[in-house]
Amino acid sequence: DTAVSQTPKYLVTQMGNDKSIKCEQNLGHDTMYWYKQDSKKFLKIMFSYNNKELIINETVPNRFSPKSPDKAHLNLHINSLELGDSAVYFCASSQDISTGGAGWQFFGPGTRLTVL
Amino acid sequence: LAKTTQPISMDSYEGQEVNITCSHNNIATNDYITWYQQFPSQGPRFIIQGYKTKVTNEVASLFIPADRKSSTLSLPRVSLSDTAVYYCLVGEYAAGNKLTFGGGTRVLVKP
Known part of the structure; x- marks a missing residue:
């Protein structure tokens, strides 16, 4: 069974469109994250939710809106897509049972978004 | 957050041990050291994750000196x-x- 899954794996779309990426984890973790990996391979945190509550919101354009319907799901909706949004987006989760616990995160396979 | 510095790339050969050292001079008292592979x-x-001394699991070992200003990830017998x-x-x-x-x-293991 896949621990952290994302759909779709590839997403090709035109500028100006709205798209969503879905993430699900079956690990029973409390916290979920979205990361963006750009063409230079740097991974940057975008959002983090703990038990459906937003706890980290980095400097991300308002066009990006995370939604957590329940503890096992964290979806990312992107409005008015721009060329610069092209990247690989990773979902992750962690179980924060003790200090240091959030350092052990499980990542999904990634969604490669290409904006034309 | 403490800044980390690690080599950009390393080459090795199958069967060798690979050691990657990371510098984190400004590590704080409550900070943990974690390594990821992609x-x-x-x-x-x-x-692997550690706080001090040595941690070993089935994949790697992590060596952390007493001052914790650096750490070394050791991969035994790489393939x-x-x-x-x-x-x-x-x-x-x-x-x-x-x-x-x-x-x-970036670690490149050669035949």
């Missing part, structure tokens, strides 16, 4: 499939704290 077209994968990017991260990983990834070290 293969092309995959998400990062947790390898071609260990070719990947290895990231050293330092942070106080309380609930929801973010992971801050640097550039990582």
